[in-house]
Amino acid sequence: MAETQVPVDEAQVAALFEKLPDPSAREALVERFRPLASYLARRFRGRAEQEDLEQVATLALLKAIDRFEADRGAFVAYASVTIVGELKRHLRDTGWAVRVPRRLQEIGLQVSRAVDELTQELGRSPSVPELASRTGLTDDEVLEGLDVGSAYQAQSLDAPIGDDDGPSFELSEEDSSLAMLEEWTDVAEQLRELPERERRILYLRFFRNMSQSAIAEEIGISQMHVSRLLARTLWQLRVAAGAGAGAG
């Protein structure tokens, strides 16, 4: 995806940060990272006017540049988190959630509950036809519900937007293979900065090979919430690993 590539020459970027608050250095940084801001703004397309999103993302980029401290790790990661945070705040403030049609929101909630109920009852993850017969929806409606519920943008479903704090976890001895996760040095910094719950979900799914519904039960949130957090975390890691490229 050439459009998402942000040329990052770390030495040059570091040199520009050294020169701050020199206006021309600031301008150079803005130009350099504007494609990242645009890319992130496009991730939220359809949720608000594109022009507004671009503007919010650019302002967030400026804020990130002004607040960044070199010892915080890679600027791309810091900027991404700041920009996405501001975009979400903007969407929340402008009531973006109503843009997911009411009917779809209800279907998403209904499906999410049915997934968790049936997983309990059957002792395994249900199929779409099973969900359809439980909810009285068609297979296609169930799929729509799964999609709206697990799309990481659609955070308003069973968790209020921004309320992603949930229960927190202390990493126990058994989680020492987090060190294994950290072998991937290009994203090690971002792994350490992930909220504990996200890091734990990542660990349980990819190092314990637990299913999403088993993780949901262990952590005490819905399967669709796990799905959403996983999708978002992977995406954040990809952004950190190279502005939207495959993680790794």
Next chain:
Amino acid sequence: MSAEVRVQVPASGEFLQVLRNVVAALAARAGCSVDVLADLRLAVDEAALRLLHDVPAADGVVVEAGRDAASLALSVAVTAADDGWPRAELTSSMGWHILTSLVDDAEPTTTADGPAISFRVPTGG
């Protein structure tokens, strides 16, 4: 794998949603569980983004899918010359570890379209 379904989209991240939805619909019809469906969406993203990253000359992404007795077999390919695919470090990357955790039998391959990643997921309950 003889393809039952073939979908091609332009090589751009914004079209991945289309691929994810098509694949999810196929998997639902094949009887895959919700867990498999959710993992499959992540896997399609992971495979497509990996290919787009490693094969910058790609101008299209093609997903082919076919069913056999107990699984749904998929390949995600990019339309481009097979230029140095797969990269030596592919299978030691974090992305690859993620992919192999999400789906079965993941392997880099080459289809008539170009560089590809194939994998399968279990169907039925």
